[in-house]
Amino acid sequence: MSESTTREERFARGLEVLGQIDGGAGQRVLDTLADISPELSHQVVAWGFGEIYSRPQLVPRDRQLVTLGMLTALGGCEPQLEVHINNALNVGLTPEEIVEALLHSAGYCGFPRALNATLVAKKVFAERGLLPVGRQPAPDATSD
Numbered sequence: 001m002s003e004s005t006t007r008e009e010r011f012a013r014g015l016e017v018l019g020q021i022d023g024g025a026g027q028r029v030l031d032t033l034a035d036i037s038p039e040l041s042h043q044v045v046a047w048g049f050g051e052i053y054s055r056p057q058l059v060p061r062d063r064q065l066v067t068l069g070m071l072t073a074l075g076g077c078e079p080q081l082e083v084h085i086n087n088a089l090n091v092g093l094t095p096e097e098i099v100e101a102l103l104h105s106a107g108y109c110g111f112p113r114a115l116n117a118t119l120v121a122k123k124v125f126a127e128r129g130l131l132p133v134g135r136q137p138a139p140d141a142t143s144d
Contacts, residue, residue: 014050064088073109
């Protein structure tokens with residue numbers, strides 16, 4: 001098998017996985033990169049999705065939880081976080097589970113990053129008609 005065939009096959013497999021997880025948002029990212037770095041676009045699809053996301057050891061739902069945690073911890077990745085919060089919903093995570101994962105991240109990466117990520121989630125949930133999320137527990141009347 002020639003290198004170009006392998007490269008093409010990885011890209012094709014990556015596009016298929018990307019479409020299953022992301023719908024049309026992934027194609028918009030590829031289109032945005034087409035006139036400046038088509039190779040970066042290719043690598044995101046071929047390597048990121050064709051090689052990594054397509055591995056069977058984690059289901060897409062679990063991969064999205066890991067991705068949300070890492071993007072939150074990194075900070076400054078709000079555009080990518082928006083894409084992956086949508087992806088998380090697409091692969092079966094509930095808004096409540098996403099909010100809980102972002103709350104959990106506060107202990108590891110701090111409140112500012114957890115707050116920023118939660119505000120991105122709020123934007124995505126609003127766009128998808130998913131607000132308000134869950135209910136907050138009632139205050140304990142005896143804890144005054």
